[in-house]
Amino acid sequence: MLTQKHRIRLFALFLAAFWSVAIACSFGWLYLQEKSSVIEVARAEAVATFEKDTLYRRWATKHGGVYVAVSEITPPSPYLAHIPERDITTPSGKRLTLVNPAYMTRQVFELADRQNNLVRGHITSLKPIRSQNAPDPWEAKVLVRFQEGVQEVSEVQVMDGRKYLRLMRPFITEEGCLKCHASQGYRVGDVRGGISASVPLAAHAGFAEDTIRVGAATHSLLWLLGMGMIGTGAKALRKSAAILEASEERYRTVADYTADWEYWQAPDRSFRYVSPSCKAVCEWSADDFYRDPGLLNRIIHPDDLQAYLSHVHVSQGGNPEPLDFRILLRDGKLRWISHICQVVYSSDGKPNGVRASNRDITDRKKAEAALKEQAELLENEVRERKVREAELEAKNAELERFTYTVSHDLKSPLITIKGFAGAVIKDVESQRYNRLDSDVRRIMGAADKMTALLNDLLELSRVGRIMNTPTQIDMNALAQEVLGQLSGPISQAGVAVVLQKDLPEAWGDYPRISEVLQNLVENGIKYMGDQLYPLIEIGARGGRDGVVFWVRDNGLGVAPQYRETIFGLFNKLDAHSEGTGIGLALARRIVEFHGGRLWVESDGVGQGSTFCFTLETKQAGETKTEEGGSC
Amino acid sequence: MLNGEPLRILLVEDNPDHAELAIRNLHDGRLANRVFHVEDGEAALDFLFNRGSYCDREKYPRPHLVLLDLRLPKVDGIEVLRQVKGSELLKSIPVVILTTSAAERDLAMAYQHYVNSYLTKPVDYDSFSNLLRDLGFYWLHLNMRPW
Numbered sequence: 170m171l172t173q174k175h176r177i178r179l180f181a182l183f184l185a186a187f188w189s190v191a192i193a194c195s196f197g198w199l200y201l202q203e204k205s206s207v208i209e210v211a212r213a214e215a216v217a218t219f220e221k222d223t224l225y226r227r228w229a230t231k232h233g234g235v236y237v238a239v240s241e242i243t244p245p246s247p248y249l250a251h252i253p254e255r256d257i258t259t260p261s262g263k264r265l266t267l268v269n270p271a272y273m274t275r276q277v278f279e280l281a282d283r284q285n286n287l288v289r290g291h292i293t294s295l296k297p298i299r300s301q302n303a304p305d306p307w308e309a310k311v312l313v314r315f316q317e318g319v320q321e322v323s324e325v326q327v328m329d330g331r332k333y334l335r336l337m338r339p340f341i342t343e344e345g346c347l348k349c350h351a352s353q354g355y356r357v358g359d360v361r362g363g364i365s366a367s368v369p370l371a372a373h374a375g376f377a378e379d380t381i382r383v384g385a386a387t388h389s390l391l392w393l394l395g396m397g398m399i400g401t402g403a404k405a406l407r408k409s410a411a412i413l414e415a416s417e418e419r420y421r422t423v424a425d426y427t428a429d430w431e432y433w434q435a436p437d438r439s440f441r442y443v444s445p446s447c448k449a450v451c452e453w454s455a456d457d458f459y460r461d462p463g464l465l466n467r468i469i470h471p472d473d474l475q476a477y478l479s480h481v482h483v484s485q486g487g488n489p490e491p492l493d494f495r496i497l498l499r500d501g502k503l504r505w506i507s508h509i510c511q512v513v514y515s516s517d518g519k520p521n522g523v524r525a526s527n528r529d530i531t532d533r534k535k536a537e538a539a540l541k542e543q544a545e546l547l548e549n550e551v552r553e554r555k556v557r558e559a560e561l562e563a564k565n566a567e568l569e570r571f572t573y574t575v576s577h578d579l580k581s582p583l584i585t586i587k588g589f590a591g592a593v594i595k596d597v598e599s600q601r602y603n604r605l606d607s608d609v610r611r612i613m614g615a616a617d618k619m620t621a622l623l624n625d626l627l628e629l630s631r632v633g634r635i636m637n638t639p640t641q642i643d644m645n646a647l648a649q650e651v652l653g654q655l656s657g658p659i660s661q662a663g664v665a666v667v668l669q670k671d672l673p674e675a676w677g678d679y680p681r682i683s684e685v686l687q688n689l690v691e692n693g694i695k696y697m698g699d700q701l702y703p704l705i706e707i708g709a710r711g712g713r714d715g716v717v718f719w720v721r722d723n724g725l726g727v728a729p730q731y732r733e734t735i736f737g738l739f740n741k742l743d744a745h746s747e748g749t750g751i752g753l754a755l756a757r758r759i760v761e762f763h764g765g766r767l768w769v770e771s772d773g774v775g776q777g778s779t780f781c782f783t784l785e786t787k788q789a790g791e792t793k794t795e796e797g798g799s800c
Numbered sequence: 801m802l803n804g805e806p807l808r809i810l811l812v813e814d815n816p817d818h819a820e821l822a823i824r825n826l827h828d829g830r831l832a833n834r835v836f837h838v839e840d841g842e843a844a845l846d847f848l849f850n851r852g853s854y855c856d857r858e859k860y861p862r863p864h865l866v867l868l869d870l871r872l873p874k875v876d877g878i879e880v881l882r883q884v885k886g887s888e889l890l891k892s893i894p895v896v897i898l899t900t901s902a903a904e905r906d907l908a909m910a911y912q913h914y915v916n917s918y919l920t921k922p923v924d925y926d927s928f929s930n931l932l933r934d935l936g937f938y939w940l941h942l943n944m945r946p947w
Contacts, residue, residue, distance in 0.1 A: 573903055577871055580900040584921050584928070585817035591925020592824065611817050731874060742840075742873050 173410040181403030188395040196388040203377040203384070208334060212323050212375050215336035215366040222277070222364060226270040230345035235264040235273070246272050248298045249349065269349050274364075275302070286369060289333075294340070294362025296353060303754040308337065308365055315339040315360050325370065332374070333367040340364055360445075430506075430527040433513065436520060438462050450506070450529050452498050470495035471502065484523055487512045493530065506536040574738045578622055578749075582615035589615075618749070622739070624752040629738070632758045637678045639788070644672035644718065647679065648707050651686045656695075662694045662703060669708030673716050675784040681759045682784070685767075686720070688752040689780045693722035695746060698775070700724055716786050723777040732769050760784070806833035807940045810863035812844040812880065813837065813898075814872050816920065818921065822867065822898070825932040840874030844868070845883055848890055855929065865939045870899040870906055878909050885914040892946070894939055 230236055236257065237243050245266040250257050256266045267274075271292060278290040293304040295312050304312055311322045323336040340362040342355045355361050424431060424442065430450035433442040439462045443455035451468060458464055469477050473494035480492045490620035491509040498504060589608040596604055649669055652659070659666060675682065690705060697703045706721045727735060727742075734740055736757045741750035760767040765783040809826065813819040816839075823835050838844045846852040847860050854860045866884065870877035877897065884890045894916040899906070902920045912920050919935065922928050 573901070573905075576903075577900050580817070580921075580923070581815055583923050584900065585815070585821070587923050588821040588925050588928055591929070592821070595923075611820070615817060639811065734874070740873070 173414055174407050177403055177410055181399055181406075184399045184403075185396055188399065189392065190544045192388050192392040192395070196384060199380055199384040199388075203380050207370060207373045207377045208325065211368040211370055212336055214288060215323065215334060215368045218290065218368075219336060219338060219364060222274060222290055222366075225277075226274055227343075229268075229270040229273050230343060233345060233348060234267045234269040237268045239264045239266045243268065251352065252349065271298075271302075271349075275299075275733035276330055286372060288369075289367045291365045291367075292340070292362065293365065297362070298349070298353070300758060302362075304363075307335065308363065311337045311365075312339075312363055315363060315776075326367070328367065333372040334370055335365055335367045337363045337365040341647045382564075388419070428528075430529075431525070432458070432527075433522060433524045436521040441522065447527075450527060451496055451504070451602045468496045470497055477508075481523075484510055484512065485520075487520070489523075493534075503531075504529060505531045511526055571738065575626065576792040579619065582619040582622075585615035586612050621749050625739075625749050625755070629755055630750060632681070632755065636762075637680055639677050640679055641788075642675045642677055642679055642682060644675050644684075644709070645670075647683055648672065648686060653692060655687065658691065658694055659705075662697060664694055664697065664703040664705055666690075667704065667706040669706070672707075672709050672718070673743065673786055675716070675786055676720075676788050677763045677784055678759075682763075683780065685756045685759050686718075689720040692752055692780070693720060693724060695748070696743075696778075697722065697724040710782075712783065715783055717781050717783050719779050719781045721777065721779040725778075726774050726776040727769055727771040727778050728774050729771075732771070736767075737768065756780075756782075808834045808836065808861060808863040808865075809936070809940075810844065810866045810867045810870065811835055811837045812839075812841065812849060812866065812877070814839050814869060818869075821928060822932055825929045826936050828929070828933075836860065839873070841872040841877060841880045843870075844880050845875060846895075848884060849887075862890075864945065865936075866893055866895045867898045867935075868895055870897060870901055870910075878906075878913060881910060881913045881915055894943070896935065896939070898935075 199587045203228070213283055227471070239245060239256070243266065245256050249267055249269060249272075251360045252267060254267070256262050256264060265574060274290070274292050278292070281287045281289055291302075293302050293308050293312070295304065295309070297303050307324070307326055310778055311319075314322060319339075321336065321338050323334060324334055339360045342350065342357050342359045342361045344357055346361065347355065347357070350361060369669045404413070414477065427444055427446050428449075429444070430447040431444040432440055432447070435441050439459045440455075443458045445455055448454050453468065465475065466477075477492065480489060483489055489510050489512075491507065493505060493507050495503045496506055506526045508525060510523050513521050513524045515521040538756050589611045593605060593608050593612075596602065596608070615711055645668075652668065686707070690707075694703075700723055702723070704723045707719070708721075709716055709718045711717070735742060736753050737750075738754045739750040740754070741748070757767040760782045763784055765785070767780065767782040769778050769780050771778040811819060811822055813822065819837050819839075823837065826835055836847065838847055841856045843854075844866075847854040848862075848866075850857055850860060869881060872880070877899070881895055881897070884893065884895055891914070896917040896919060897906075897910050897915055898921060900918050900921050907918055917935075919931060922931060
């Protein structure tokens with residue numbers, strides 16, 4: 170991987186190379202420009218010289234040549250001997266000879282030749298009249314090209330070891346030329362020859378080299394400056410890149426090397442960062458989340474999604490609560506995630522998405538569930554044990570009450586028996602017989618009482634212990650039977666009995682239920698008091714717990730404070746009344762063993778009483794029957 | 801102490817045979833001039849508070865001793881004791897429990913309600929006679945009363 174530092178180095182090198190090439194190109198262009206301008210200037214000079222020469226020569230031609238005093242330098246031209254009046258003598262005897270343009274030009278050129286730095290001219294032709302005017306090899310080549318129509322030729326040539334720009338133009342035949350050259354067969358317009366101008370380049374090149382030297386110096390300076398700037402810039406960049414890299418490494422190390430699945434979600438719910446550890450937590454890679462921000466919602470268990478979405482909604486408000494949810498793995502397995510997040514803010518204080526940590530807490534959840542299950546089991550066990558304990562306590566209390574009652578009530582007749590037996594012995598000893606009879610009767614009465622108590626106890630102990638198979642009972646028939654059995658006491662007491670018609674059926678132990686009804690009716694007869702029109706009614710009504718059977722009398726009634734006392738074992742409100750006081754206790758015990766209740770309703774003394782009891786009308790669940798059978 | 805005022809005992813006993821035995825023994829010892837007998841707790845309270853059919857103070861005067869059975873019809877002995885000892889008027893009357901029960905619970909309850917003495921009825925005739933004689937002698941003759 171290319172680090173930022175390397176990238177900066179490469180970029181700097183590229184920049185340096187580019188700068189070098191740019192400077193080189195610029196200098197090259199300058200160089201070429203200067204070089205070509207030397208030629209251009211020389212050519213312009215050549216052209217100017219050429220034009221001027223042509224002008225002078227044209228002036229001379231126009232005048233048909235000029236007469237010059239004959240001298241050493243200017244002897245009469247032998248090539249003009251055929252011209253009349255070539256030599257004339259002024260009236261004062263001075264000799265003059267005709268100088269044609271060619272002659273004149275040649276003399277000027279010869280003058281120029283003697284000075285090195287002047288432009289050298291040369292007039293020439295392929296057919297020169299004067300042999301000295303014959304062309305040099307370059308001129309000869311150019312003259313041939315003129316005949317082909319070329320108007321101007323210029324070239325740098327070396328002559329006598331020096332560089333010259335040579336320019337040559339054709340020499341066109343004009344009217345005035347024919348004076349001398351008609352003999353050669355030229356006509357006006359023909360190319361008769363050419364004039365070349367050679368400009369020495371040395372001086373011009375000198376200027377150009379100066380410019381190039383200055384250019385080279387400035388370019389070098391610019392190059393150095395550029396390289397320096399690139400170098401310094403690259404160095405500064407590399408330094409800040411190194412700082413950035415170190416800082417990035419620090420944060421990357423902190424963020425990437427974590428066991429939890431960390432992420433930063435932008436306000437648009439796209440992922441800005443997902444820790445690589447997410448692969449271990451949820452089996453999807455960080456890239457999966459970068460590519461598809463909706464993936465998160467899809468892997469959350471559908472049952473937990475609503476909770477998560479409302480959590481997201483709340484978290485945007487800035488105060489998110491931690492949340493546990495399940496995610497689905499690719500193979501369909503579940504994993505528990507503990508999710509905790511907070512809103513993050515950019516440096517300018519704006520909300521900048523949410524930073525979240527997700528921890529795999531599947532193991533913890535499993536342990537918790539196991540623990541919970543254990544706790545529930547334990548709780549159930551404790552509850553059951555408590556129920557059993559309460560039952561046992563109730564049974565114990567009942568047993569204690571029973572023992573207490575029994576010991577008290579059985580001891581009572583014994584005291585009577587022994588007491589009066591003692592009295593009888595004393596009376597017999599002192600020969601007093603008046604109380605004997607009643608005392609012995611008391612003894613016998615106590616013995617009978619004891620027998621009755623023992624029978625009743627046996628009877629009571631049978632309730633629940635010995636059960637007949639429960640059946641569906643026709644209560645009408647049952648009531649008729651009970652009334653039949655009690656017909657004696659009923660008629661004796663003169664009690665009217667009203668039996669309600671169509672009593673509902675009940676479910677239970679037939680003989681026992683008969684016993685209940687019998688006890689209640691007997692109780693009614695026994696506590697009728699001085700009622701003139703004794704009445705006992707038997708009926709049934711709908712109640713909160715199902716059907717309520719009732720036995721109502723218009724007898725003594727029960728004061729509110731005794732409504733429970735009367736059901737106590739061997740409890741009697743009236744010490745003189747018949748019986749042991751077991752009847753109501755027995756009736757209640759039977760009803761309770763059937764899962765019902767037995768109670769008394771009375772408006773008080775003299776208002777009569779209504780004894781009520783509830784029974785199942787149909788067979789209840791199996792368990793109840795079993796309970797009844799096993800108790 | 802055997803001054804002109806007759807000594808009175810209220811006997812609260814539901815068993816008529818036991819009552820007869822007690823009365824006979826008390827009379828035989830010539831200890832009490834008058835024994836009033838009631839058969840249940842409600843009657844005992846009515847007697848003591850002179851209410852209901854016992855409102856005549858002349859006929860049913862304040863007793864010098866109460867002999868109280870515990871197992872009584874209607875209001876039981878402990879409740880009678882509680883009401884007597886809870887009454888400013890009656891709490892100074894000595895109350896002796898005379899019962900067949902020797903149950904610890906009853907004993908504790910009786911003392912919690914400020915009983916003056918707790919006796920169980922002996923089954924043996926001589927013991928029964930002696931007990932009642934001693935009881936009457938102690939409470940009515942040996943024991944000093946402020947009234």
